[in-house]
Amino acid sequence: MKHARIAWAGAVHDAVESDGRLELLTPAFRGRRLSADEVVWLPPLAPTPRARTVLALGLNYADHARELAFRPPAEPLAFAKGAASLIGHRAFTVRPDGVQNMHYECELAVVIGREARKVRKGDAHDFVAGYTVANDFAIRDHLENWYRPNLRVKNRDTCTPIGPWRVDAADLPDPMNLRLTTTVDGRLTQHGTTAGMVFDVPTLIEYFSSFMTLHPGDLILTGTPEGVVDCPVGSVVVCEIEGIGALQTTMVGAAA
Template identity: 70%
Template sequence: MKHARIAFEGVEQDATERDGRLLLADGRLVDFDAALWLPPLAPTPRPRTILALGLNYADHAKELEFKAPEEPLVFVKGQSTLIGHRQKTQRPAGVQFMHYECELVVVIGKTARRVRRDDAYDFIAGYTVANDYAIRDYLENWYRPNLRVKNRDTCTPIGPWLVDAQDVPDPMALALQTTVNGKITQSGNTRDMIFDVPFLIEYFSSFMTLAPGDLILTGTPDGVVDCRAGDVVVTEIERIGALVNTIESRRTAPTANATSAAR
């Protein structure tokens, strides 16, 4: 089943997909355009931890002229980065290179501690799509991306759906695609991950507890390009859905003092 979280008539609520429309809990069917789409996560529990993988596709590592990592390259994201389907992401004033990253997201369904690889799928509630934008200007080191690269408000659209795990029989064989203004700019397949989903759950749960609602963003293949204000970016994953996002300009750049302090 495909689950959504929306605001409709001023009320935040859950919905499911029914014949190309949104089915509300009270039985009403509403058009996609009538709702404000939110990240497809239940309000409780909210994601306590958002883990994101860098350089988890060998072709992307090669594209960036980096050697594929020998163990997962991981960073943590804040909840304020998340926005919903059909929402807008701000491109900071003055930056030279901001790119999308189409990523399969794993949503943890129950407490996971010291999980064996063979049991990993039992701990997954479902999957969604993320577009994890990166501001390349601020990058210090791909092995240590700083906060301004990956933790900016509005820079991680997620959705539109949370798809039940049982409806995705093999998450390691899904086609990914990104279009910018209707032109295909990225394509790949989850089978090309360096560290697959079962490995990642085993790895993370070996030293930390994963809780229901926690998210794992699993990385992106090659084909990233700079995105400008007005661009419409669609990140799509087979069986999961197509996430639409529009870039808008942030009118003012950070002040010199603020920029210096941030560094």
């Protein structure tokens, strides 16, 4: 099932996809169907009782590492992001004034479903609630080193669009064989598959849970394949992952 979280009629609602429309789950409106254009899309994540942990991977596709003239890392290269960076489908990402290179990164995002501590790789899928699409925008101007990304590179307000749907894990039995594509203003600029990951989803869950507790609602952004390009103000960027959906973002200037 595909889940969404939207704003409509002055309130926030949970919804599911039904025949191409959004079917509301809010008791007062249960069963009412809306079109995609009638709502404001929010990150498709339920509120959590604690601060959400967002973990992101760098250089987790061998072709992307080669694209940047690096060898793939020997162990996961990870960094944390603040939840304030998350925005929804059809939202606007701010490109700061004077930036020379700000590019998308189409990524499979893993939503943790239950508390995970010292999870074995073979059991990892049991701890996944579902998957969504993330666009982990990076501002290359501020990059100090791929092995030590500056906070200003990725951890910025509006720089992590996510959505539009959260798909139940049971509906994606093979998350390691999904096609990823990105278009900029309708032009295909990136394509690959999740099979290209250096460290697959079970390995990442085993790795992170070996030294920290993952909680329901936490996110793991699993990296991007090769093919990233600069996105000027006005660009419409669409990141799509097979079986999940297409996430659209429009680039705007700081004044907007």
